Amino acid sequence: MIKCHSETIRTPLCDAVLAITSDTNAGIYMRENTFGHLNLRGNPTDKAFLSSIETVLALNLPLIPCSSVRSDVFSVYWLGPSDWLLMVPIGTESQVAADLRDSLMGQHSAVVDISSAQALVNLSGVKLPELLQKAIVYDCDPTHLPVGKVVQTTFAKTGVTLCRCEDGSIDLIICRSFSDYFTLWLRDASAEYGLAVVDACLSRPKVSAQT
Amino acid sequence: MSQPNRLSVGGRIDRSKPIEFSFNKRSYEGYAGDTLASALLANGVNLVGRSFKYSRPRGIMGHGAEEANALMQLGQGAVTVPNPKATQVELYSGMVATSTNGWPSVEFDLMAWLGKLGGPFMPPGFYYKTFMFPQAWWLRYEKFIRKAAGFGHISQQPDPDIYDKLNHYCDVMVIGAGPAGISAALEAGRNGKRVILADEQCELGGSLLASQQNINGASASDWLGTAVTELASMANVVLLSRTTVFGYYDHNFLAALEQRTDHLGPTAVKGTRQRLHRIRAKAVVLATGAIERPLVFGNNDLPGVMLAQSVSAYINRYAVVPGERALIMTSNDSGYQAALDIQSAGRTVVAVVDCRYHAEGRLAQMARAAGIEVITGHGVIEACGSHSVTGAVIAPLDQAGDQITGAQRSVSCDLIAMAGGWSPVVHLSCHTGSRPVWDEQLIGFVPGPNVQQQYCAGAVVGHYTLAHALSGGAAVGAEAAGAKVPEIHFDCGDETEAQAQALFLIPHSKSVSRAPKQFVDFQNDVTAAGIELAIREGYESIEHIKRYTAMGFGTDQGKTANVNGVAIAAKALHQSIQATGTTIFRPAYTPVTFGALAGRDVGSLFDPARYTATHQWHVAQGAKFENVGQWKRPWYFPKAGETMQQTLNRECLAVRNSVGIMDASTLGKIDIQGTDAREFLNRIYTNDWSNLKPGKCRYGLMLKEDGMVFDDGVTTCLSENHFLMTTTTGGAAEVLAWLELWQQTEWPELEVYFTSVTDHWVTYSLVGPNSRKVLEQLCNDVDLSAEAFKFMDYKAGTVAGIPARICRISFTGELSFEVNVPANQGHFVWQQIIAAGEAYDITPYGTESMHILRAEKGYIIVGQDTDGSLTPQDCGMDWIVSKTKAFSFIGQRSLHRSDTARSDRKQLVGLKPKDPAAIIPEGSQIVMDPNQQIPMDMVGHVTSSYWSVCLDHGIAMGTVKAGFSRMGETVYCPLVDGRTLAAEICSPVFYDPNGERHHD
Amino acid sequence: MLQIYCPYCQELREETEFSYSGEAHIARPLEPQQLTDAQWADYLFFRTNPRGIHHEMWYHASGCRRYFNATRNTQTYEIYETYPLGQQPALTCDIGGKR
CATH class of the missing domain: 3.30.70.1400 (Aminomethyltransferase beta-barrel domains)
Known part of the structure; x- marks a missing residue:
């Protein structure tokens, strides 16, 4: 079992039947990273909206399709023309949401806490490219999915949001109720490569701001 | 002597690795690198099966995917493989192969007598004309016909193998790794493009694997080796051997089947047996080659009649000569190569029978110079022998090849190699919707206009010389890569050939309908006579001819039959081949296993199973689960020793008398x-x-x-x-x-x-007269009293210290609170509620009890009681349809259609079984008169039905025509087991009709 | 399997990310109550179903979850263009399109 964070919290992968392993020769490494997740809606052509966001987050919303922006504290993924995913340090989601709503008061916008609805899994390892070819119909070659690009697509028979990290690994966001299916599929597909599950971690790799 | 037909030197087989295998229970030996076909031929075995309809003895005729006869049954038990072609099966140690038909044996088949005697009574389409009467006997005929027809059998056991899929993107997909394909892949690869090169054979090389030519001074074999080494060294090139691209779909999407371990045998399998490659390509290069055509003449299906190029392939690639005394018949220059190869292998060439009047081409001259007799202006009109070729009849032909012009004579031989011309492998281009075009000069169909970003090179577009295949391939490889066409010259020696003759059917001294059978499609036993008969019967479109005769229907998709069939049809219709046209081809090019198409989406991975945050608790409690959409929901929570009904009774009583809890997190x-x-x-x-x-x-x-x-x-x-x-x-x-x-x-x-936010929130329904008392223990910041928290109120607060949304909603008619907390904390909160409810014997309940409780209150479940054909009025819910809203809401206008306004529509009503102990099965049809004639007039059906422990009788809901005006009437449900249950139409609100209980 | 250009994500994606949503450019009548049954049925059920150029809607279900329009040939499945809601197609039967 992936270690749970506190007495009251069980993240989506807690119940997945995955033993923590310390295999250093695995072809695939997997870790669950835990953040608060906020869904953000608003009008990207409205300067007031953009400025309200910038005031709270100290970064500019990504406006280019399928891009992302990061600071030391926050990551923002472009999900659609008026749709973003904001990831915040776990435990701060309520406060950040409240701050955003205050800043956006009177504007047509929405800030919705979906922290419990999703899990973020980081995959790395020498066999990652082939594994992704088994599960994902999107072209995950680094030339097509470079660092910082965000893609919503399918993973086997469920949905996934992908982002390439600076170290070449891939962050995958999966829906809570599909996490068991996801881990079953991942174990099956990586059986020929070896799968090592790293303990869940509250921090995430530090990367610089990107647009 | 073992392997009498094996040459002692040459070929690409490995004589240091002998392989034992069995065929029809006899043991033989072959070598690594053999196919099952080459190994059988090496051992002098050529009778390998019986034909589909007439059960005629059949042998191996080709050497690849075009093979029409040698269908095998491989292996046994769960891993048995039906109908692979022996020419495509790589030999492995311990292989067990059998013929797919022939009873009691392939050598002596009783069905053959039926074929001989009944043959005249089994022309094409005979199944449409016979076995019609009496109709009641059809099932008897069918059993017999099924046993008599068909080829291999499938295992009834589960498939033990594993299959998977891989998704690819590339700039250039090259299909076929013969000279043209290899050349194209090299160019595209050298230009830095992402290239995938696929070939169905175990080795890349195609025709180069048997070629004796030189390329720029190196042997074909050496050139190939160098090329493959270079391709393998390029990181941007993916090489897929044993991979058949079987389908070419929209927007340059292709599907290919890789056989990863079939060649190792079933017991050696580790990992995936086959892999489906799904490829999206920017550009596609078809380098799929050409297949040699047979010639159509009397008894051309006898074992020992083979394609000339296949004979050469067996000699050069596998070091096997399938005969001692060979006769070659050819309508073009390429047949001479087989003659030269047979003679080089030390066997006798009786003669080359060239249907053309003049044979002065380079290869013909070489044959003559080698002492081979060349007979021009003649044809082999009949092959002789009972179970294999023992001789042939030769006759002079007129220049058009239509008639016999003189005396015929017999020669003795045990091998007839036929070279009837070349048919480009256009199948994949047909998949794109492009119709092939007849090329008068090439005497074959070539790919039609491109529908997609597609290029063609090599034999598939009639570039039959090696030099042209290589240069053409390089050109399209560069074009597909968006690069300049390179200036490379390929020197392969003199490859000039004289003009071929457009000849398909060799005339016989008897008429077509009387001559010995002249086969066009070997696998489906379609003869020239059959095609002419179809036309006489009025089937004049080539599409009808195909379907009436079954030409091209087999697992070989008519690869050796199609063009001959079209040509014969054209002649019989007195029109050109162009005007006759051709049928086209659908995927798959060669058969694909279901396993490969399913991949890993089998068993527990067939469909995602979705779970709530509380699932492990339910499992620990021994809950039984049911599928609701993709979710696993607790169905009921049995205690030790309880039947399901007892559990349901206990759950329902607990909810109505004390408190129950249900996980409703799955609702959207x-x-x-x-x-x-x-x-x-x-x-x-x-x-x-x-x-x-x-x-x-x-x-x-x-x-x-x-x-x-x-x-x-x-x-x-x-x-x-x-x-x-x-x-x-x-x-x-x-x-x-x-x-x-x-x-x-x-x-x-x-x-x-x-x-x-479906997955973000868990929803726990705390239901029953004691629900408030339980919740109060966990919630100190919300006033839950009846005065403060009214029915259908919502309040935010905390439950067990966790921020929560609480709604007083009821689906059961009891006092109830729905608690919503973020799912990460759901499991914790659930456990706190359970603990707080212990004093009240809190009872977890599942979907079945939930269904019963709501049915007692007459609440519908959309998708169970409704099926997309009921309006709100049909459901007795006119009360929820606003009459005053300004906007014409979605669906409103339709409620006033003449059809939705009918008074005899099916209406949802309650049904109370006359026998209180009865439970009417859900789905039962409802009739007004149980004694009417069958087919009965059905006026509705039962949508929900349960035993109500609270009411102590069965209850149900169902649709009945004009049900609302039939309150109190009796209706009947005839059941499958012969009983009929009666029920009274009533209000669906069986319990607490005034709704007093949930307002407390 | 089709490959479709999502005008919002601005790249080509596989058909499995999308779901088809019927004929495009059908505006819901503003006053349904004023229509006869026949007129309402026409809006509700009848579609042009042409052989050749067809304007249709697609939903990027596993992607950005936006609806958009496409001009596709119902015979060859070639997709000539995709364009956001509210815009008109550049290619129609009348403007030099193939039949």
Whole structure:
């Protein structure tokens, strides 16, 4: 079992039947990273909206399709023309949401806490490219999915949001109720490569701001 | 002597690795690198099967995918493989192969007598004309016909092998690794493009694997080795051998089947047996080659009659000569190569029978110079022998090849090699919808106009010389890569050939219908006579001819039959081949296993199973689960020793008498906010939302534009512009798409956003007279009293210290509170509620009890009681349809159609079984008169039905025509087991009709 | 399997990310109550179903969840263009399109 964070919290992968392993020769490494997740809606052509966001987050919303922006504290993924995913340090989601709503008061916008609805899994390892070819119909070659690009697509028979990290690994966001299916599929597909599950971690790799 | 037909030197087989195998229970030896076909031929075995209809003895005729006769049954038990072609099976140690038909044996087949005697009575289409009467005997005929027909058999056991899939993107997909394909891949690869090169054979090289030519001074074999080494060294090139690209689909999407371990035998398998490659290519290069055509003459299906190029392949690639005394018949220059190869292998060439009047081409001269007799202007009109070729009849032909012009004579031989010309392998281009074009000069069909970003090179476009295949391949490889065509010259020696003759059917001294059978399609036993008969019977379109005769229907898709068939049909119709046209080909090029198509989406991975945050607790309690959409929901929680009914009784009584708890997290939840959220709800629901205040919940009904009930659920007003909509479990995704559809495509001016929060919140229904008492223990910041927290109120607070949303909603008619907390904390909160409820014997219950309890109150379940054909009025829910809303909401206009206004529509009513102990099966049809004749007039069906422990009798809901006006009438449900149950039409609200209990 | 250009994500994606949503450019009547049954049925059920150029809607279900329009040939499945909601197609039967 992936270690749970506190007495009251069980993240989506807690119940997945995955033993923590310390295999250093695995072809695939997997870790669950835990953040608060906020869904953000608003009008990207409205300067007031953009400025309200910038005031709270100290970064500019990504406006280019399928891009992302990061600071030391926050990551923002472009999900659609008026749709973003904001990831915040776990435990701060309520406060950040409240701050955003205050800043956006009177504007047509929405800030919705979906922290419990999703899990973020980081995959790395020498066999990652082939594994992704088994599960994902999107072209995950680094030339097509470079660092910082965000893609919503399918993973086997469920949905996934992908982002390439600076170290070449891939962050995958999966829906809570599909996490068991996801881990079953991942174990099956990586059986020929070896799968090592790293303990869940509250921090995430530090990367610089990107647009 | 073992392997009498094996040459002692040469070939690409490895004589240091002998392989034992068995065929039809006899043991033989072959070598690594053999196919089953080459190994059988090496051992002098050529009778390998019986034909489909006439059960005629058949042998190996080709050396690849074009093989029509040598279908095998490989292996035994769960891993048996039906109908692989022996020419495509790589030999492995311990292989067990058998013929697929022939009883009691291939050598002596009883069915053959039926074929001989009954042959004249089994022309094409005979199945349409016979076995018709009497109709009642059809099943008897069918059993016999099934046993008599067909080839291999499948295992009835589960497939033990593993298959998977890989998705690819590339710049250039090269299909076929013969000289043209290799050349194209080299160019594209050298230009840095992402290239995939696929070939169906175990080794890349195609015709180069048997070629004796030189390329720029190196042997074909050496050139190939160098090329493959270079390709393998390029990181941007993916090489796939044993991989058949079997389908070419829209927008340059291709599917290819890689056989990863079939060649190792079933016991050696580790990992995936086969892999389906799904490829999206920017450009496709078809380098699929050409297949040699047989010539059509009397008894051309005898074992020992083979394609000339195949004979050469067996000699050069496998070091096998399939005969001692060979006769070659050819309509073009390429047949001479087989003659030269046979003679080089030390066997006798009786003669080359060249149908053309003049044979002065380079290869013909070489043959003569080698002492081979060349007979021009003649044809082999008949092969002789009973189970294999023992001789042939030769006769002079006129220049057109239509008639015999003189005396015939017999020669003795045991091998007839036929070279009838070349048919480019156009199949993949046909998959794209392009119709092949007849090329008069090439005497073959070539790919038609490109539909997609596609290039062709090599024999598939009639570039039959090696030099042209290599240079053509390089050119298209560069073009496909968007690069300049390189200036490379390929020197392969003199490859000039004289003009071929367009000849397909060799005339016989007897007429076509009387001559010994002249086979066009070997696998389906279609003869020239059969085609002419089809035309006489009026089937003049080539599409009809194909279907009437079954030409091209087999697992070989008529690869050696199609062009001959078209040509013969054209002649019989007195029109050109161009005018006759050709049938085209669908995927798959060669057969594909179901396993490969399924991949890993089997067993527990067949469909995602979705779980709630509390699932492990349910499992630990021994809950039984049912599938609701993709979710696993607790169905009931049996205690030790309980039957299901006992469990349900206990659960329902506990809920109505004390307190129960149910995990309702699977219901869809959609966050809706914006200044126009309320207006939007008014447009999408049937009822009015204008004055629903913050802190209040309301049940909503949603229709499709046709007025039919689509989904329902309680929607809560969290604040003035903020709502939480719930949907049915199964409808969640569809409803969200529905909301987005209307907002985006029809009402973009409405300011409203939708966000799915189904997975973010857990929902626990705490239900029963003691529910408040349980919740009070966990909730100290919300006044839960009846005065403060009214029915259909919503309040935010904490439960067990966790921020929560609490709604007083009831689906059971009892006092109940729905607790929503973020799912990460759901499991914790659930456990606290259970602990707090112990004093009240809190009872977890599942979907079955939930169904019973709501049915007692007459609440519908959308998707169970409704099926998309019921309006709200049909469901007795006219009360929820607003008559005053300004906007014509979705579905409203349809409620006033003449059809929806009928009074005899099916209406949802309660049904009380006359026998109180009876439970009418759900789905039972309802009739008014149980004694009427069958087929009965069915007036509705039972949608929900349960035993009600609280009421001590069975209850049900169902649709009945004009049900509302039939209260008190008796209806009947005839059951499958012969019984008929009677029921009285009544109100569906069986329990607490005034709704007093949930208002406490 | 089709490959479709999502005008919002601005790249080509596989058909499995999308779901088809019927004929495009059908506006819901503003006054349904004023229509006869026949007129309402026409809006509800009848579609042009042409052989050749067809304007239709697609939903990027596993992607950005936006609806958009496409001009596709119903015979060859070639997709000539995709364009956002509210815009008109550049290619129609009348403007030099193939039949």
